[in-house]
Every structure is written in C-alpha cells, then in structure tokens.
Amino acid sequence: MDQPGLATAATQLCGISHPVFQAGMAGIACPELAAAVSETGGLGHLGALRLPPAALARQIAETRALTDRPFGINLVHRGGPAMFEHLLAIAIKARPRAISLFYGDFARVIPRIRAAGIVAMVQVGSVAEARKAVADGADMLIAQGVEAGGHLRGQVGLMALVPAVVDVAGGRPVLAAGAITDPRVVRAALALGAAGVWCGTVFAAARESNAHPAYRQRLVEADTDMPRYRRGLSYGWPWGTPHRAIPGRGGLNPWRLMGGGLRRGDKSALAGRLSLYAGQGVGQIHDSLPAAEIVARLVAGLRTGSDSPPSPQGQEA
Ligand SMILES: Cc1cc2nc3c(=O)[nH]c(=O)nc-3n(C[C@H](O)[C@H](O)[C@H](O)COP(=O)(O)O)c2cc1C
Structure with missing residues (x-):
C-alpha cells in the first residue's frame, strides 16, 4: 500500500507502518489473511487456538x-495446559514480531x-485485568470493549475502557x-488515547479470511442491532463464556444456541443456523x-484529519 503511514508507539514497537492490527481469530485468521494485512x-x-501444533508450524511457514x-501469532488459554505449552513453544521458536494472549493467567x-x-x-476487558497484564510485564495491551465480536472478557464499553486502560498502562x-469497522471509529479510538486498533469482524469479512463465504455474506448483510451479548454455548468453550454473535435463524433450530465461526469447508447450510461471531x-x-x-479505508480515517466523516466502506469510487 502506497499510503504514508502514521507512526504511533504501537507501530514503532511492532516495526509496521499503519496502526491497524488484525485480530487473531481461531479458524478464521489464516496465513492468506495475516500476510495480506x-x-x-x-x-x-x-x-x-485449536490448531494442532503441526498445523501451526505449517501456517507459520505459509505466512512467511x-x-x-x-506478523503475530495469537494464543488463547484453552485446550489444556499441555496443548497451550506445545503451541507456545512453536510460536516462540518461530520468532514472530508479536504474540498476543487472551483469556488466561x-x-x-x-x-x-x-x-x-x-x-x-x-x-x-477491564481495568483490573489491565493492571494485572502490566504487573505481568506485557509490552502492549489490547482494550476489548463489550461491543467486540467473539469471546468477551469484560462488560465495559470501549469509550470508557480505552482511556481507563491508557491511564494504568x-x-x-x-x-x-470492539466494533471498529469504520474510519470514523478508528479516529475516535485514537482520540481516546489508543495507539492503534485491533479489528476482528471487519477482517473476518475480508476475501482472504478463512470464514465461509456464507458467513462473510451474513456479516455484509447484518446491521448494527443484530450481534447479541450471550452467555450460553459456544463451540469449544466452557458453557457460559460470554461472547457476541449474530443469532442463527429458525426458532426450533438448535444450532442457534451455539456461537461459532463458520470456516471455508464447513457445511453451507450451517451458516444460516449457527450463531455467528460478530461485533x-x-x-x-x-x-x-x-x-x-x-x-486502506481504516488508515484513510487516520489521515483525514478533518471533521468531515469519510464515506462508508465500499461506497467510494
Ligand atoms: C470470528 C472471531 C473469532 C475470534 N477469535 C479470537 C481468538 O481466537 N483469539 C482472540 O484473542 N480473540 C478472538 N476474537 C476476539 C478479537 O480478538 C477481538 O477482541 C474482536 O474481534 C474485536 O471486536 P470486533 O470483532 O468488533 O472487531 C475473535 C473475534 C471474532 C469476531
């Protein structure tokens, strides 16, 4: 991309040009997506998360x-300590620029x-958790607002959380x-003191993502009111883990009780039935x-520098 970058403490730490970070998303954030970003x-x-160790090693090689x-590698404390340790060892050995961590001590x-x-x-997802991450020695924090798609750590909205986390960082x-899909929101996040944005849903909808085409279509069609905060069942997670998803269709359809992210290769019919992660x-x-x-669109929001809102995604000439 030939647009000039915007240097922040986050871009400097990670050796990148634009303060746009694509979230690690289990099953969805594949080599093609990571490399494209x-x-x-x-x-x-x-x-x-949930990759067999050999598959992680293969994906790292494919990305390179x-x-x-x-690029970075995302690890989540699920699947048991032995599995986590195995994946961590592979990730550290590969020496990516960053390793991001979620849900665990x-x-x-x-x-x-x-x-x-x-x-x-x-x-x-909270100030208490931010304090702990600082005490544990983290180089960088990601403040996840309750608007976010996928699994959620806290219940605080991004507008309140970002400045509060900056204050203890x-x-x-x-x-x-959380809910960052639009250049106006990127600018707002930086105005709150963020040094960059960490986006999931908008990249799940990208052409290179491993999301099933029907899932991507659902993201394109959905409106702001549709993603719900839920505490029920989500694929591969303990019962009750909070997450945000667009509910599946059909009252008697049991799949709608499950949150998940449909991948390329999964059955298309599930796309309308499963509750799909989205912010x-x-x-x-x-x-x-x-x-x-x-x-480019998210970055254009950073460069605008004016009060006129950029045009919505996909509607530019
Ligand atoms: C489909 C999907 C899968 C996700 N999987 C993970 C994951 O494996 N690890 C993780 O740290 N966060 C995961 N998240 C949460 C993101 O890190 C991030 O908090 C969220 O995407 C931000 O909100 P947004 O989706 O509105 O951009 C996932 C989010 C989505 C939408």
Whole structure:
C-alpha cells in the first residue's frame, strides 16, 4: 500500500507502518489473511487456538512464504495446559514480531515471550485485568470493549475502557478493540488515547479470511442491532463464556444456541443456523473486500484529519 503511514508507539514497537492490527481469530485468521494485512503495513495475526501444533508450524511457514513483513501469532488459554505449552513453544521458536494472549493467567508466559525478543500483547476487558497484564510485564495491551465480536472478557464499553486502560498502562501502547469497522471509529479510538486498533469482524469479512463465504455474506448483510451479548454455548468453550454473535435463524433450530465461526469447508447450510461471531460494527461492513482495501479505508480515517466523516466502506469510487 502506497499510503504514508502514521507512526504511533504501537507501530514503532511492532516495526509496521499503519496502526491497524488484525485480530487473531481461531479458524478464521489464516496465513492468506495475516500476510495480506502485513503486506499493507498493518500487523496480521494467525489464530492458533485449536490448531494442532503441526498445523501451526505449517501456517507459520505459509505466512512467511507470502510475506517477509512482521506478523503475530495469537494464543488463547484453552485446550489444556499441555496443548497451550506445545503451541507456545512453536510460536516462540518461530520468532514472530508479536504474540498476543487472551483469556488466561499469563504471568509465567510473558517473560518467556519477551526473553525471545517478541512483543508480548495481552487483550484485556477491564481495568483490573489491565493492571494485572502490566504487573505481568506485557509490552502492549489490547482494550476489548463489550461491543467486540467473539469471546468477551469484560462488560465495559470501549469509550470508557480505552482511556481507563491508557491511564494504568504506564506508557505502554494500548490498542482499541470492539466494533471498529469504520474510519470514523478508528479516529475516535485514537482520540481516546489508543495507539492503534485491533479489528476482528471487519477482517473476518475480508476475501482472504478463512470464514465461509456464507458467513462473510451474513456479516455484509447484518446491521448494527443484530450481534447479541450471550452467555450460553459456544463451540469449544466452557458453557457460559460470554461472547457476541449474530443469532442463527429458525426458532426450533438448535444450532442457534451455539456461537461459532463458520470456516471455508464447513457445511453451507450451517451458516444460516449457527450463531455467528460478530461485533457491533457489522453495520458498517457493506462488502467483502480484499484485506488491503480494508486497511486502506481504516488508515484513510487516520489521515483525514478533518471533521468531515469519510464515506462508508465500499461506497467510494
Ligand atoms: C470470528 C472471531 C473469532 C475470534 N477469535 C479470537 C481468538 O481466537 N483469539 C482472540 O484473542 N480473540 C478472538 N476474537 C476476539 C478479537 O480478538 C477481538 O477482541 C474482536 O474481534 C474485536 O471486536 P470486533 O470483532 O468488533 O472487531 C475473535 C473475534 C471474532 C469476531
């Protein structure tokens, strides 16, 4: 991408040009997506949760074959300690620019990541969790507002959470996460003190994502009111783990009780039935665009510098 970058503490730490970070999304954030985002000067991320270790190693190699730019690997404390340790060891050995962590106690993990010269990022959903991540030695925090898609850590809205996390971050860069699909919101996040944005749903809808085409279409069609905060069943997670998803259709359809992210290769019929992870920013996703175009639009919001809102995604000449 030939647009000039916007340097922040987050871009400097990660050696990238644009403060746009693609969230690690289990099953969805594949090498093609991560590489496409990194090629634009943002930071792409592989989603390692539930990947068999050999598959993670393969995805890292595939990403490196597609880009020589920095990228990250996302790890979630699910699947048992042995599996987490196995994936962590592979991730550290691969020396990506960053490893992002979600849902767990990472006090013993962060020093190992940092000792390998890798940026340790922790996604938090509350001020208490941010304080803990700082105490554990995280280099960078991701403040996840309750607007976000997928699994949720807290119940605070992004508008309140970002400045509060910045205040306890001790000068570490803080990324804003949750419902960021539009250049106006990117600008708002930076105005709140964020050093960048961490976006999931908008990249799940990207052409390179591993989301099933019917899932991407659902994201394009959905409006802001549709994603719901839920505490029921979600695929591969303990009962009751909070998450945000667009409810599946059909009153007697049992799949609608389950939150999930449908992948390429999954059965198309499930797309209308399963409850699909999505953040409250879906209303501003109007097309399934290449990742480079998504980054360009988000970055254009940073460069505008005027009060006139940029035109909505996908409606520009
Ligand atoms: C389909 C999907 C899968 C996700 N999977 C993960 C994951 O594996 N690890 C993780 O740290 N966060 C995951 N998240 C949450 C993101 O890190 C981030 O908080 C969220 O996407 C931000 O909100 P947004 O979706 O509105 O952009 C996921 C989000 C989505 C939408």
